[in-house]
Amino acid sequence: MAKPPPHRAPARPPARAAPAARPAAPAPAVRAGPGTLVVNGYSERWLRQGFPWVYPTEVVAGAAAAGEIVQLRSVGGDELGAAIADDGWIRARRFRSDAGKIDAALISGRLRGALALRRSLGLGTTTTCFRWVNGENDDLPGVRLDVWADHVVISLDSPSLTRLLPALVEGIREVFPAVGSIHVGWRPDVRDGRVWPNPPGRIEGQAPGTVVVAEGGVRYRVEPAAKKDVGLFPDQRDNRTWLAPYYVGTRVLNLFCYTGAFSVHASVNGASEVVSVDLSRLYLDQLDENLALNVPLARHERIEEDALKVLDRFRRQGRVFDRIILDPPGHSHSGEGDWSGEQDYARLVAAAARVCAPGGWLIASSNLGSVSPRQFQGALVDGLRKANCQGRVIHTGGQAADFPSALHFPEGTFLKFVVIEVQHA
Ligand SMILES: C[S@@+](CC[C@H](N)C(=O)[O-])C[C@H]1O[C@@H](n2cnc3c(N)ncnc32)[C@H](O)[C@@H]1O
Structure with missing residues (x-):
């Protein structure tokens, strides 16, 4: 199934489309134990290039519940990295290419690296609203962070990623100590047939209500925690x-x-x-x-x-x-x-x-x-x-x-x- 790009646009077919039918794959040489997903050769090639998603049709063995941390393996038994499983149109999002942990240290390192790029672009001084984490493009698949003055809004592409919230909140506090509030919402995908729970909403600080942000010398009124329309x-x-x-x-x-x-x-x-x-x-x-x-x-x-x-x-x-x-x-x-x-x-x-x-x-x-x-x-x-x-x-x-x-x-x-x-x- 196609996936919308990471911001406000609706559907587009992914540049690397999910294969319509599962290509024939040799029988897996490894048995898929608990917490392992074995992927076909097509997915393996893309994962080796750095592409972070595995589609459902690409899994040839193994099982995992949504939100579970899984190890990805090739049919030949090679380690292809650690991912979080999902049960929607993406089967797993890979967070690292080795078998290491998806933990607070990994998340805070990624947050720090992403913020360093934004700081090097001059953001956070005269421009007080910016995207801190742009999902897959900042090595945090399915996770977006937007800064609106001292308010941080986390958008998750799937409820399966909520297990990351404690580490994200800890990392935000550590890397961005000026944080006034942290909010969490889903990025709804209309093509996703699943019934999603209510988004976590405000998890820290006061509700920001209306905030004035600056973009260089120009000021705008925004509502960082608005469900749909922030205003900029x-x-x-x-x-x-x-x-x-x-x-x-x-x-x-x-x-x-x-x-x-x-x-x-x-x-x-x-x-x-x-x-x-x-x-x-x-x-x-x-x-x-x-x-x-x-x-x-x-x-x-x-x-x-x-x-x-x-x-x-x-x-x-x-x-x-x-x-x-x-x-x-x-x-x-x-x-x-x-x-x-x-x-x-x-x-x-x-x-x-x-x-x-x-x-x-x-x-x-x-x-x-x-x-x-x-x-x-x-x-x-x-x-x-x-x-x-x-x-x-x-x-x-x-x-x-x-x-x-x-x-x-x-x-x-x-x-x-x-x-x-x-x-x-
Ligand atoms: C993508 S937003 C535009 C963003 C804006 N250019 C900016 O940079 O902030 C699209 C806007 O088009 C408006 N809109 C949708 N259909 C329209 C139509 N037929 N005529 C005029 N405005 C329309 C919506 O209300 C919405 O505010």
């Missing part, structure tokens, strides 16, 4: 930062604006006018709060409406913009119909290009892991062609550096971000 996507930080010098005197249209991080950024960085569009009044209200936390220079207009409908009206009115930000969700539903990031992106690009000033920029983003960078580029080309425009890519970005993607884990790359200068033919 830090994975777009480097893209916001890249754009900052290029807003001066521009008319900015931010479509699918959510709580307005791009709008606030444009407003404080010298845009003359910012228009923010979203279907949700709640998010637009949060955008207003975010604007009020800063010193916006731009005239701001908020529009609670379907983005494509707004684009159509602007075209009829002859209204144009110099910077148009497109960061739609994977899927959504409105009175105007269903939106699919896989099928409708070219249509969105065409509609946006028609209201882009000559020499203006389309700033196109997608967090859909199911759309490859190549397919994304294809949608941009199709959309510009439909609008009878030409484009030049002047910048390509991606997820912020605190969302690293390990080379042995292609699933870690999900965010596409392309800036195109548009000319009308």
